[in-house]
Amino acid sequence: MRIGIVGFGGVGRAFLKLIYDKKCLLEKEGLNIQVNYIIDIYGGVYNKNGLDLPKFIDFLSSERDITKYCDGGKPEEINFEFMLQNSDVDLLVEMTPTNKETGEPGMTHIKRCLEHKINVVTSNKGPILLAYKELYDLAKTNNVQLCIGCTTGGALPTVNGGVMDLAGSNITSIEGVLNGTTNFIIKEMEDTGCLYSEALKKAQESGIAETNPSLDVEGYDTASKLLILTNVLMNTQKSLADISIEGITKVTPEDIKKATSLNKKYKLVGKTEMVSKELKMTVKLEMLDSSSPLYGGEGKNKAVRYVSDTLGELTIIGGASGVTPAAASILRDIVNIHRGYKFIG
Numbered sequence: 001m002r003i004g005i006v007g008f009g010g011v012g013r014a015f016l017k018l019i020y021d022k023k024c025l026l027e028k029e030g031l032n033i034q035v036n037y038i039i040d041i042y043g044g045v046y047n048k049n050g051l052d053l054p055k056f057i058d059f060l061s062s063e064r065d066i067t068k069y070c071d072g073g074k075p076e077e078i079n080f081e082f083m084l085q086n087s088d089v090d091l092l093v094e095m096t097p098t099n100k101e102t103g104e105p106g107m108t109h110i111k112r113c114l115e116h117k118i119n120v121v122t123s124n125k126g127p128i129l130l131a132y133k134e135l136y137d138l139a140k141t142n143n144v145q146l147c148i149g150c151t152t153g154g155a156l157p158t159v160n161g162g163v164m165d166l167a168g169s170n171i172t173s174i175e176g177v178l179n180g181t182t183n184f185i186i187k188e189m190e191d192t193g194c195l196y197s198e199a200l201k202k203a204q205e206s207g208i209a210e211t212n213p214s215l216d217v218e219g220y221d222t223a224s225k226l227l228i229l230t231n232v233l234m235n236t237q238k239s240l241a242d243i244s245i246e247g248i249t250k251v252t253p254e255d256i257k258k259a260t261s262l263n264k265k266y267k268l269v270g271k272t273e274m275v276s277k278e279l280k281m282t283v284k285l286e287m288l289d290s291s292s293p294l295y296g297g298e299g300k301n302k303a304v305r306y307v308s309d310t311l312g313e314l315t316i317i318g319g320a321s322g323v324t325p326a327a328a329s330i331l332r333d334i335v336n337i338h339r340g341y342k343f344i345g
């Protein structure tokens with residue numbers, strides 16, 4: 001499988017290392033991933049026969065700027081358009097930053113690839129939260145796959161679990177602790193009594209916060225994931241404007257201490273539920289006690305709970321945020337495409 005990587009930050013670098021580390025396991029699946037392009041904002045690297053991964057990974061150990069690596073052309077001329085013109089990739093891995101207003105640059109990358117009959121696996125929530133239906137239809141028309149497992153909690157199998165394992169039922173409500181950064185911040189504050197801003201810094205250092213961390217702490221990342229899950233699994237076309245969104249920026253060490261003294265824990269909870277025959281969507285800080293199914297999702301872990309009419313209630317906990325688990329969720333989608341699993345029917 002010939003792939004092009006677009007967006008080469010924390011998740012992209014972890015992904016590249018992962019496909020190299022997992023080479024033997026992937027080969028046992030009959031899957032040989034050949035990386036033809038890695039494209040970042042200022043240029044890229046290209047080899048039509050596949051980049052030499054050990055050599056490139058070794059280069060990255062001492063140099064961050066990929067445009068200093070020469071293989072197959074002038075780095076500044078290796079961009080997204082160049083990749084499309086060459087028609088030598090089967091799958092795009094799109095990992096540029098999430099932009100909740102325009103979805104760009106990911107929106108254009110994903111649309112153009114689907115139009116060119118190139119499968120897409122993405123971690124980028126922007127295009128999916130803004131235009132999932134349109135992108136789904138585009139993928140279907142062009143008979144290619146668009147896989148989004150990484151966009152709704154990375155390693156936590158939220159969207160794929162919902163599509164596959166709740167198939168044939170009606171999902172009537174979705175709730176979850178869907179953002180690792182805020183959950184980590186709250187746990188750090190519980191454990192060390194530190195300020196919210198100090199805990200945020202640690203989350204950023206570990207690579208789990210968004211490029212723009214206000215998306216995490218103001219609740220938009222949770223809202224984006226909830227929105228994608230709701231649109232995909234409940235067949236709606238809601239937008240962020242339909243969600244009442246609250247973040248964690250006002251939480252103080254005193255609030256956390258008080259919750260602890262009551263044997264409770266704060267969690268940023270996203271919820272879609274039916275209220276008076278209308279879907280109500282909220283993201284808000286809640287104080288949960290141990291009877292809540294979401295109580296156990298600690299630190300970078302997350303949790304999602306589905307209620308369905310015929311398959312009952314299902315809570316999935318774990319899937320800690322991190323660049324490697326996020327990268328692994330992209331690999332999971334690629335392996336499933338290779339196995340013939342159809343996310344787009």
Ligand SMILES: NC(=O)C1=CN([C@@H]2O[C@H](COP(=O)(O)OP(=O)(O)OC[C@H]3O[C@@H](n4cnc5c(N)ncnc54)[C@H](OP(=O)(O)O)[C@@H]3O)[C@@H](O)[C@H]2O)C=CC1
Binds near residue numbers: 009042105209210323
């Ligand atoms: N970090 C995580 O744990 C997770 C992240 N995600 C999502 O994955 C995506 C990537 O996250 P992450 O790797 O952490 O983010 P980073 O900010 O580390 O990486 C994004 C990369 O994309 C590059 N980029 C920006 N614009 C373009 C462009 N036009 N063309 C090509 N490359 C571009 C950036 O370059 P530069 O830095 O020079 O601007 C940067 O190298 C985001 O959409 C995020 O929401 C999803 C799940 C988990």
Ligand SMILES: N[C@@H](CC=O)C(=O)O
Binds near residue numbers: 216321
């Ligand atoms: N910033 C996000 C990363 C994954 O989506 C998070 O903290 O969960």
